[in-house]
Amino acid sequence: MDAWKAGIDTTRPSIARAYDVVLNGKDNFEVDRAFVAEIVKVVPEIYDVATYNRQILGRGVRFMCAEGVTQFIDLGSGLPTVENTHHVAQRANPEARVVYVDNDPMVLAHGRALLAENENTAVVTSDLRDPASILADPAVRELVDFDRPVGVMLVGILHHLHDDEDPKGIVEAYMAAVPPGSHLFITHFCDSSQEARDAEKKFLALLGTGRFRTPEEITAFFDGFELLEPGLVPLPLWRPDEPAPANLTVGQRLMYGGIARKG
Numbered sequence: 001m002d003a004w005k006a007g008i009d010t011t012r013p014s015i016a017r018a019y020d021v022v023l024n025g026k027d028n029f030e031v032d033r034a035f036v037a038e039i040v041k042v043v044p045e046i047y048d049v050a051t052y053n054r055q056i057l058g059r060g061v062r063f064m065c066a067e068g069v070t071q072f073i074d075l076g077s078g079l080p081t082v083e084n085t086h087h088v089a090q091r092a093n094p095e096a097r098v099v100y101v102d103n104d105p106m107v108l109a110h111g112r113a114l115l116a117e118n119e120n121t122a123v124v125t126s127d128l129r130d131p132a133s134i135l136a137d138p139a140v141r142e143l144v145d146f147d148r149p150v151g152v153m154l155v156g157i158l159h160h161l162h163d164d165e166d167p168k169g170i171v172e173a174y175m176a177a178v179p180p181g182s183h184l185f186i187t188h189f190c191d192s193s194q195e196a197r198d199a200e201k202k203f204l205a206l207l208g209t210g211r212f213r214t215p216e217e218i219t220a221f222f223d224g225f226e227l228l229e230p231g232l233v234p235l236p237l238w239r240p241d242e243p244a245p246a247n248l249t250v251g252q253r254l255m256y257g258g259i260a261r262k263g
């Protein structure tokens with residue numbers, strides 16, 4: 001497929017493709033690799049950070065499945081990689097349903113091919129900043145039963161939304177549409193070190209987005225819901241499969257995550 005035909009801009013880095021670089025994927029261009037090389041200069045561990053984020057995604061989905069959640073809306077889902085939300089969820093419950101939402105044209109191109117054979121999974125190309133249109137999307141309405149608990153996932157995405165885009169209002173709009181028993185799963189770049197602040201500046205300058213929030217600011221996204229144990233914590237500390245490290249590195253503190261339940 002020619003990139004320009006699919007609406008893919010290879011002259012500027014894209015969030016989805018830059019993330020693919022740090023996950024050692026192949027769906028990226030020189031401009032994305034150049035962006036990541038700049039981030040490596042301030043946070044050499046950035047590839048590990050992406051791994052921590054994918055690992056908590058798996059642990060979080062498994063946790064929500066164990067809590068009885070059978071359907072997920074994965075907002076800002078990224079390019080398909082290993083252990084995507086539907087792989088994890090459908091291993092726990094083969095009937096689990098997953099809607100992926102992303103606004104990167106490459107996600108749609110790759111996602112459709114990957115998911116064509118899975119009738120409990122859909123990919124919607126839409127801007128998550130428009131909850132009303134996503135919640136009304138026929139693919140979402142067909143797959144998700146809004147009378148039953150939903151896992152609303154904003155994993156590695158809210159730090160790309162600036163305050164004037166009303167990220168809190170966006171979170172609230174999704175959570176207002178789902179019933180009690182639903183869960184809200186967030187991971188977020190955190191203003192946790194000088195290196196984090198330097199990385200944020202590079203994100204803003206080169207990618208055009210970047211708002212690394214404090215733990216208090218990230219916690220505020222969960223207002224009105226019950227933040228479940230262990231609360232909002234650095235990614236490796238959230239219900240780890242292996243003993244958690246005692247002293248966290250800059251990279252291990254670069255992102256925080258948590259899950260809350262709507263009562």
Ligand code: SAM
Pocket residue numbers: 015016017019053054057075076077078079101102103104107126127128129154155156157160
């Ligand atoms: N959630 C996945 C994970 O954590 O492994 C992928 C995270 S990736 C860093 C962020 C994704 O959000 C990218 O694929 C990007 O295209 C998508 N994205 C950014 N802004 C978006 C928007 N306004 N609407 C929908 N998707 C968006």
